[in-house]
Amino acid sequence: xxxxxxxxxxxxxxxxxxxxxxxxxxxxxxxxxxxxxxxxxxxxxxxxxxxxxxxxxxxxxxxxxxxxxxxxxxxxxxxxxxxxxxxxxxxxxxxxxxxxxxxxxxxxxxxxxxxxxxx
Amino acid sequence: xxxxxxxxxxxxxxxxxxxxxxxxxxxxxxxxxxxxxxxxxxxxxxxxxxxxxxxxxxxxxxxxxxxxxxxxxxxxxxxxxxxxxxxxxxxxxxxxxxxxxxxxxxxxxxxxxxxxxxx
DNA sequence: GTAGTCACTTGCACTTTGCAAGTTACATGG
DNA sequence: CCATGTAACTTGCAAAGTGCAAGTGACTAC
Numbered sequence: 001x002x003x004x005x006x007x008x009x010x011x012x013x014x015x016x017x018x019x020x021x022x023x024x025x026x027x028x029x030x031x032x033x034x035x036x037x038x039x040x041x042x043x044x045x046x047x048x049x050x051x052x053x054x055x056x057x058x059x060x061x062x063x064x065x066x067x068x069x070x071x072x073x074x075x076x077x078x079x080x081x082x083x084x085x086x087x088x089x090x091x092x093x094x095x096x097x098x099x100x101x102x103x104x105x106x107x108x109x110x111x112x113x114x115x116x117x118x119x
Numbered sequence: 120x121x122x123x124x125x126x127x128x129x130x131x132x133x134x135x136x137x138x139x140x141x142x143x144x145x146x147x148x149x150x151x152x153x154x155x156x157x158x159x160x161x162x163x164x165x166x167x168x169x170x171x172x173x174x175x176x177x178x179x180x181x182x183x184x185x186x187x188x189x190x191x192x193x194x195x196x197x198x199x200x201x202x203x204x205x206x207x208x209x210x211x212x213x214x215x216x217x218x219x220x221x222x223x224x225x226x227x228x229x230x231x232x233x234x235x236x237x238x
Numbered sequence: 239g240t241a242g243t244c245a246c247t248t249g250c251a252c253t254t255t256g257c258a259a260g261t262t263a264c265a266t267g268g
Numbered sequence: 269c270c271a272t273g274t275a276a277c278t279t280g281c282a283a284a285g286t287g288c289a290a291g292t293g294a295c296t297a298c
Contacts, residue, residue, distance in 0.1 A: 003159040006214030006221040007143050007207060013218070015136040016285095024126050033245050040122040044287045049246060070295050072244070080217045087213055088126060090206040095125030098199045099132070102125040136255095152276050163256045168277060189264045191275065 013058050014084070018043055018051050020091070023077065023084050026061060030076040060084070132177050133203070137162055137170050139210070142196065142203050145180060149195040179203070 002008045014020050025031060025039055036048055043051075052075060055061045060081035063073040077084075095102045121127045133139050144150060144158055155167055162170075171194060174180045179200035182192040196203075214221045 001220075002161070004220060004222055005140075005143075005159065006211045006218065006223060008140060008160050009218045009221045010210045010214040011136050011139060015134070015139070017130050017134045020130060020134070021124075021127060024124075034243090037245095040124070041127050042121070045246070046248085046288090047286070050285095070244080070293090083213055083217060087206065087209040090209040091129045092125045094202055094206055095129040098202060099125065099128045101120075102123055102128045104125060153274090156276095164277070165257090165279085166255070169254095189262090189275075 010087075013060070014055075016051075018047055019055060020084070020088065022048070022051055022055065023060065023081060024088055026075060026077045026081065027085055027088065030064075030066075030074040032066075032072065032074050036075070055081070129206075132179070133174075135170075137166055138174060139203070139207065141167070141170055141174065142179065142200060143207055145194060145196045145200070146204055146207065149183075149185075149193040151185075151191065151193055155194065174200070 002012065014023070021039065021041055021043070022036060025036055033048070033052075036052075037043060037045060052061065052063075056063065059078055061075050062078050063075050065071050066074045092104055096104065121131065133142070140158065140160055140162070141155060144155055152167070152171075155171075156162065156164060171180065171182075175182065178197055180194050181197050182194050184190050185193045211223055215223065
């Protein structure tokens, strides 16, 4: 722990270029490993595996089997993870206002491939 | 640019373990290089130099000379940088609620060494 | 029984980080 | 005028993290 500051501790958990993007995707519902990989930013597969492990250890996400034989998992946010939506929202507002060329990603009806598997 | 998503673009600018801590410190007023180094997290000096350069290039902070011969600079936030306070606030709220042992750092009257140099 | 899919894991080159030490430009004290 | 001090960086280097590609195991479909 670098300091007791809430900001510093939060950044120790999600202060990298990928973690919050995973959280952003999971806010839309439970997703599989493959679906997370298909996000437009193209997270490297080993980084995704590592982030999912870290976020699960930190209690931000939880995985649940949606299929046995072979076991297939879907990842979803815990309450602690869902609470990060406020942070994400602040980032969206800031980015849209101060970074030209950015926009909120599609929230329209069109399902992006298959969605809301399980739960 | 990884994607046109506002979150992804924001993270490309401040999505690391140190940048937002520098912004946090500068929200209290203009600070010198040495004062930024004295923050409780103990940022390595080469990282601080690098982050100040990046944040300045991104238009989040601006430096101004508070003394000539020798030239000494004080760093402060631009409007774009100050607008990140919403993000910081969201992090503080989330951290205090979900990470045990964290707290908001001192906002009391006691000046931390010399403050609000220049401007 | 061959091909394909999903969910990872492994290897390896490259980049970033963090610690320590060095540098430049002055100010001060004797 | 010379040694010491201070502020603001810069440099070197080992260790850690990142990203691309390829490999693996357990099935399923044809």
